[in-house]
Amino acid sequence: MFEPRIVCFFCKWCTYAGADLAGTSRKQYPPNGVVVRVNCTGRIDPQHVLWAFREGADGVLVGGCHPGDCHYEEGNHKTMRRVQFLKRTLEDVGIDPERLQLDWISAAEGEKLVHVMSDFVDTIKELGSLELGLKEQEKVA
């Protein structure tokens, strides 16, 4: 059974707190994602996402505050634009853009986090393992 490896970039104000709420409510979701906590999704450089895929991620989930709720005014807007652009780049290099997902999950939305996480894992399972062949290339080199 293919178990996808997923990196989750969560902003500490909203989605990380939402994930904590899912925990305190004992909601269950698949354990495929490992969370990297950032202050704001606006901190995330597209390079970080590409790096994640290079390092073997099958999917990258970015979770931030709802539009208008960003703790830093508009960091999430910046992310929204970057992610859209990045999805195109991913397509160009042969990575299904669905492997990168951005969602708004507030600190009150433990339930939503569970859905987003579960659905994303399902999506990635359907897409299958991401084979970039980088390791083989390195070996040849």
Added chain:
Amino acid sequence: MKIPYYPGCTLHERARDFDTSARECALALGVELEELAIWTCCGAVYPLVTDSVMDVLAGVRNLSYASRLGDKVVTLCSFCYNVLKRCNNVMRDDEDKRDKTNLFLRADTEARKKVESYTHEDYEGQVEVLHYIEMLRDVVGYDKVASAVTKKLEGLKVAPYYGCMLLRPKNEMKFDDPEQPTIFEEFLETLGCEAVDFPMKTECCGGFQVVNDEELAVSCSQNVVVSALKRNADIIVTTCPLCRYNLDRHQEKMAERVKGFSRVPVVYFTQLLGIALGIDKKHLDFTDNSVDPLPVLAEKSLF
């Protein structure tokens, strides 16, 4: 404009007056109700069991037929509307049931092919189920209805009876506010008559309980009729053949029970619409009523 139309069994039998008046009114408003080429009974009652898909099959089959004709289906009877809309919600929202139901539909394709020219296509809830009055408001538009009115029903006090099936459950039907609906009142204002606000307009008429327990049906419908009478309604309009039956046929018994009871005619809303639009009287057919509406209509110089 053609819109797929699901009449349902009753409109082909006991409620022919409802069917013809609705079709004629629609034509006058530029809409041709295109009856589904194949249709069956909707099942009449939406099942409350949650672990079976058999009970939604009949409804879904009809929706699937409708989907061959267009993206909407219009119906008139409150029961049909309730069942079709809720079956459609299942097909839209419940992935598991959707898949199972489609498997059933696929499985009976062969059997049905012998009698019908029918090929299977998966149905996913894409058809929008509309009640006729929603069609008037949202597709035709009340403005257009108003401008097509040739005879304003002035001076007529009409009690709009919604019954229960159109409105509930509210999260599924999304028809109107289940406690304080207004779609009928707005419709009646469009025709130029006065809508009577009576608190029992959303209470149950007794429905099909009339088959098992007539007493119960009489007391339920009496509650509705008396409430409308108290507020001086000249006439009650309804949208459901069963409501019409209960409110109309039991008035003999009501007269025996309620002191000073005066009978009040119960007609379909499409019949009133027909009068306002100047439809030929033969299509409106007021012959099936226990309480004859003609005297009241004549008194107001409407018929």
Added chain:
Amino acid sequence: MEERIGVFVCHCGTNIAGVVDVKRVAEELADYPGVAYSTDYTYMCSDPGQNLVKDAIKKHNLTGVIVAACSPTLHEATFRRAGMTAGMNQYQVEIANIREQCSWVHQGDKEAATSKAIRTIKVMIEKARLDEALEPISVPMTPRALVVGGGIAGIQAALDVANAGHEVILVEKSASIGGHMAQLSETFPTLDCSQCIMTPKMVEVAQHPKIRLMTYSEVDDVSGYVGNFKVKIRKKAAYVNRDVCTGCGLCVEKCPAKTPSEFDEQLADRKAIYTPFPQAVPNKPVLDAEHCTYFLKDGKCGICAKVCPLDCIDYEQKDEFIEEEVGAIIVATGYDLYPIENLGEYGGGKYADVITSLQFERMLSASGPTGGEVLRPSDGEVPSEVVFLTCCGSRDTENHLPYCSKICCMYLTKHAMLYRHKVHDGQAYVFYMDVRTGGKGYEEFYTRAAEEDDVLYIRGKVSKIFEEDGRVMVWGVDTLSGRKIEIAADMAVLGLATVPNEAAAKLASMLKIHTDEWGFLSEAHPKLRPVESLTPGFYLAGSAQGPKDIPESVAQASAAASKVAALFAETEYHREPVIAVIDEDTCAGCRVCISVCPYDAAEFDDEKKVARIKEAICEGCGACIAACPSGSAQQKNLTDEQLYKMVSAALEV
């Protein structure tokens, strides 16, 4: 220098250890590069647990510490303090969250949870490997508090902060402080008069030398951070020079324009120029332009200006904006009733004799529109049967709100009791789902209503209310006897659900403080930090945080005030130093950072032609870092290098 990192895996009793194989985690990580010490313990946050961490720091000369335990929002501060006492820099102590985001959410798969815990800890080890020793940034503290909302919670908070010796600005949107408590008649369970205990406090606020009271004002904008907020307050045009006005009331008396009174819940009229109620503080009128003849009819009227002996009326007055600096903000915006319009089953407000609980309060109040008499609004008759309904909108998952509004059981009991005291032969019915009487003396109060005042409690919900023959017909069910009930009553009182005041939503989004899905302000921790927001510098008091009765609101207000007083005890505030920094050697001076910074914290050095971050202003959002094309902007202790390594660790097989 080679890192020497310590890993401390907490069992949290069985909370973590019941799912995650903590022994295996500690053992596996002992072999991870850079880890000098790895262990597990039952309760790492306990004293012995903390000592274990401290001893290990000293013994193994650790350069970094990872505590794998609950969410960092809970104990990051605890362990950073522990690290400091052991001589370590606090910013080299990190938390790996293996409870909320691991053991609690993957209870069915111990193997996968254990493996995720290991990777989660590795992520933090990679971070700690490159964490620098940092010192908190000290910023000066402005020891002045802003309290938003002048109900009982806001009043109490303002008084307590002021009595601790600090300046307070109290902002209230209506013309007087007092809030809903000023509208109440008597209070449960003692039945002492609300106004009598409230008005002295209101006066105290007005006269307190440390409190600056700003009524008819709203918070327009807030910027800055704890210790150094800048607030912009909009003083709404009152068209009355309230500094000069003596409150003689002549203008009010002569004003010809009337409109329903908000204070009297539409049961009586007020004038267009008005003080909300006789005991208002300040007792000076405001002019409501929306209903004023002068404004509606192009200057025809002007009677108030003519009669004012001090020429206070100024039709040209405009909204005024006042900017202030404060160090802390207490939000006490209070509640509203769930709109009666939403309850179509009870008429949705179309029946005159079906009234809200606050309307009934006004009716019971001796200074209310009926002078304390219970009278039907439709015909002014004394009602001989009154039905009280609890849970109107509350505890109704399908149609309305799922939560319990907490106060309705008690105030409806009070209503029924007071009605019986005023109308001795009247019959009071209370429909209830459960009578919730959690509070000192509350159960006894309820028993008294049922037994001594013969209030009839019916366990069941009301399905429909309508008018018939001039009476209010109530259809319900008695679930104890299983019978349907029909009551032909004279009046019905709806115990409408408590919802957050509409101002709260606007304010919460302006202040960037969280709310729950119903709009109540979220506390930092449901048990241990109930009066603070997660965002430093914001404190919560009263019903803005959740339905509350008076004693609870007062207690929370005092608690919030004591938090503020503790904050103000320091003259400096220490901010997290995890902010942006720009490498001047590689910066090309493109100024992208300046354009993306939401705080104007990035500035351009014209001499060196490079950008620079203003330490005191930077909030550490990282927008400039992600935008910097040359990688010259970095976040302290969350550099790109750290992030890359953390991502790699998250993906280790």
